[in-house]
Amino acid sequence: MAREPWRSGPVRVAGAMSGTSLDGVDVAVIVTDGHEILEIGETRYRPYSVTDRMVLRDALGRWPGEAGVAEAAEVVDEAHMVALEAIEADLVGYHGQTLVHDPDGRRTHQAGDGQALADWLGLPVVWDFRSSDMGFGGQGAPLAPFYHFAMARRIGATAPLAVLNLGGVGNLTWIDPAAEGPEADGALLAFDTGPANAPLDDLLHVRGLGTMDRDGDLAASGTPDESVVETFLRHRHFSRLPPKSLDRAAFAALGAAVEGLSDADAAATLAACAAEAVIAGLSLCPAPPERLLVAGGGRHNRAVMARLAAGTGCAVEPAEAAGFDGDMLEAQAFAYLAVRVARGLPTSAPGTTGVAAPVGGGRLSRPAEAGTLRTGT
Numbered sequence: 193m194a195r196e197p198w199r200s201g202p203v204r205v206a207g208a209m210s211g212t213s214l215d216g217v218d219v220a221v222i223v224t225d226g227h228e229i230l231e232i233g234e235t236r237y238r239p240y241s242v243t244d245r246m247v248l249r250d251a252l253g254r255w256p257g258e259a260g261v262a263e264a265a266e267v268v269d270e271a272h273m274v275a276l277e278a279i280e281a282d283l284v285g286y287h288g289q290t291l292v293h294d295p296d297g298r299r300t301h302q303a304g305d306g307q308a309l310a311d312w313l314g315l316p317v318v319w320d321f322r323s324s325d326m327g328f329g330g331q332g333a334p335l336a337p338f339y340h341f342a343m344a345r346r347i348g349a350t351a352p353l354a355v356l357n358l359g360g361v362g363n364l365t366w367i368d369p370a371a372e373g374p375e376a377d378g379a380l381l382a383f384d385t386g387p388a389n390a391p392l393d394d395l396l397h398v399r400g401l402g403t404m405d406r407d408g409d410l411a412a413s414g415t416p417d418e419s420v421v422e423t424f425l426r427h428r429h430f431s432r433l434p435p436k437s438l439d440r441a442a443f444a445a446l447g448a449a450v451e452g453l454s455d456a457d458a459a460a461t462l463a464a465c466a467a468e469a470v471i472a473g474l475s476l477c478p479a480p481p482e483r484l485l486v487a488g489g490g491r492h493n494r495a496v497m498a499r500l501a502a503g504t505g506c507a508v509e510p511a512e513a514a515g516f517d518g519d520m521l522e523a524q525a526f527a528y529l530a531v532r533v534a535r536g537l538p539t540s541a542p543g544t545t546g547v548a549a550p551v552g553g554g555r556l557s558r559p560a561e562a563g564t565l566r567t568g569t
């Protein structure tokens with residue numbers, strides 16, 4: 193039987209994430225035993241081409257079998273094959289690209305075929321991370337919180353802290369580092385805060401201003417329309433108790449709400465909404481965190497970061513302040529989760545997705561040809 197080094201002891205594992213912003217594929221290697229982060233390794237980024245992005249955008253909101261979904265899956269698989277080529281790892285965690293997420297309907301779909309990737313790379317691939325959690329009554333998201341717990345341990349945190357991801361959608365994890373493990377009662381509370389960069393990206397796209405508000409320059413030059421922000425905060429998402437998760441399109445109406453505003457004021461308003469959604473989320477946490485570590489592209493938006501700092505009672509810092517690469521936390525998280533799946537350890541818990549009890553998930557696909565397993569260093 194082929195050697196399976198990912199079965200026990202420390203394993204070198206690569207995680208690959210294609211986020212809701214549709215910008216590209218992040219790859220990150222870590223060494224972990226499924227509990228501790230033992231080493232942080234190589235990272236890679238492979239942007240989608242303009243054509244790739246169009247194919248992905250067109251497939252958003254669609255389910256397998258519907259128009260454009262097979263094409264989108266091909267784009268996702270091919271991008272990952274290139275991004276992961278010749279990677280030094282024993283195992284791969286492949287999140288894929290979420291095209292649609294419907295937690296209330298208990299359905300989610302991540303485009304990408306783990307078996308195809310395993311065959312191409314000659315490496316075992318863990319994929320389809322979210323279905324099993326949903327099958328057991330969970331939201332299927334967010335799943336990074338178990339990794340956030342390991343991060344808190346790695347930095348030796350003693351007081352509660354929070355990790356915030358500002359991607360297309362925002363998600364927040366409150367962590368009690370004194371808990372026995374991530375699946376322990378009260379160790380974690382996690383949920384999607386609301387829209388983060390997606391409405392801003394969409395605004396720039398629609399107005400022909402580029403793909404993103406780099407550094408928040410446009411937002412910082414405008415004035416938020418506070419009446420839009422107030423109406424936004426009345427959305428039922430903010431009064432729901434966590435856990436809760438969102439589809440990228442859940443706040444599509446925000447685009448119409450800023451239609452009459454100038455470019456700068458519209459961007460300022462959407463940046464304010466992203467920050468206020470997080471501030472509202474923090475009020476749902478069991479205790480105020482001592483620090484808020486911010487990851488994801490939105491940590492570069494100074495309008496968002498300034499409003500966050502003004503509205504929270506804790507230190508708001510980029511993930512780098514704790515020694516982490518804020519662009520790579522999600523890829524690292526799916527590397528970490530891949531090892532947990534391969535070892536039968538839980539990857540979500542009632543406090544992170546609302547699942548009935550801690551559960552594992554994911555599928556493990558071995559490369560088609562026996563004996564082709566490559567081993568890392």
Ligand SMILES: Nc1ncnc2c1ncn2[C@@H]1O[C@H](COP(=O)(O)OP(=O)(O)OP(=O)(O)O)[C@@H](O)[C@H]1O
Nearest residue numbers: 211212213359360361389404406407488489490492
């Ligand atoms: N320098 C920057 N200044 C301002 N915003 C930025 C910058 N870099 C990235 N962003 C924003 O961050 C987004 C990408 O963030 P990220 O890669 O964290 O999202 P994602 O992983 O695709 O999404 P999700 O976490 O929701 O799956 C871009 O679409 C852009 O809006």
Ligand SMILES: CC(=O)N[C@H]1[C@@H]2OC[C@@H](O2)[C@@H](O)[C@@H]1O[C@H](C)C(=O)O
Nearest residue numbers: 212290293333334335336361363522
């Ligand atoms: C269904 C889905 O793909 N959700 C993503 C999305 O992007 C951010 C937020 O919404 C989060 O819930 C999740 O991703 C992260 C990586 C997670 O599962 O933790």
